[in-house]
Amino acid sequence: MTMIDLLLAFSALSFLFFGVGCLTSPRLQLEFVRYGLAQYRILTGWLQCLGAVGIAAGFFWTPLQLLSTAGLAVLMLLGVGVRIKIRDSVLQTLPAFGYCVLNTFLFFELLKQL
Numbered sequence: 001m002t003m004i005d006l007l008l009a010f011s012a013l014s015f016l017f018f019g020v021g022c023l024t025s026p027r028l029q030l031e032f033v034r035y036g037l038a039q040y041r042i043l044t045g046w047l048q049c050l051g052a053v054g055i056a057a058g059f060f061w062t063p064l065q066l067l068s069t070a071g072l073a074v075l076m077l078l079g080v081g082v083r084i085k086i087r088d089s090v091l092q093t094l095p096a097f098g099y100c101v102l103n104t105f106l107f108f109e110l111l112k113q114l
Contacts, residue, residue: 004106004109004110005059007102007105007106008055008058008059008065008069008106009055009056010102011052011055011069011072011099011102011103011106012051012052012053012055012056013052014052014099015048015049015051015052015055015072015099016048016049016052016053018048019044019045019046019047019048019049019050019051019052020045020049021045022041022042022044022045022048023041023042023045023046023049028041029041032044034086035082035086036086037082044075047071047075048072048075050068050071051068051069051071051072051075052068053068054067054068054071055068055069055072062110062113062114063114065106065110066107066110066111066114069103069104069106069107069110070103070107072099072103073100073103073104073107076096076097076099076100076103077100079096079099079100080093080096080097080100083096
């Protein structure tokens with residue numbers, strides 16, 4: 001398994017965990033209220049789960065991984081924007097930024113393989 005494969009697996013597991021949490025966690029329900037985006041919590045959770053499944057299935061069909069990493073990078077970029085808009089601290093914004101960078105990096109690495 002390559003380092004890229006490990007990073008892809010890490011991203012997939014992370015987004016599956018956070019996506020399920022987004023769908024089920026009362027704490028995350030409150031966070032989405034704080035963000036002013038309560039109406040998008042369920043959609044966000046499903047998009048995270050879908051991205052995770054897409055990365056996993058993409059081990060068998062790379063274009064699906066490419067699409068999934070791009071989608072998750074955009075989702076996290078929007079998350080960074082929300083954190084900036086509501087004036088969260090750098091520390092609170094860092095996870096979304098990190099996952100945005102990770103999935104952008106993975107997208108470009110996968111693009112090289114096509």
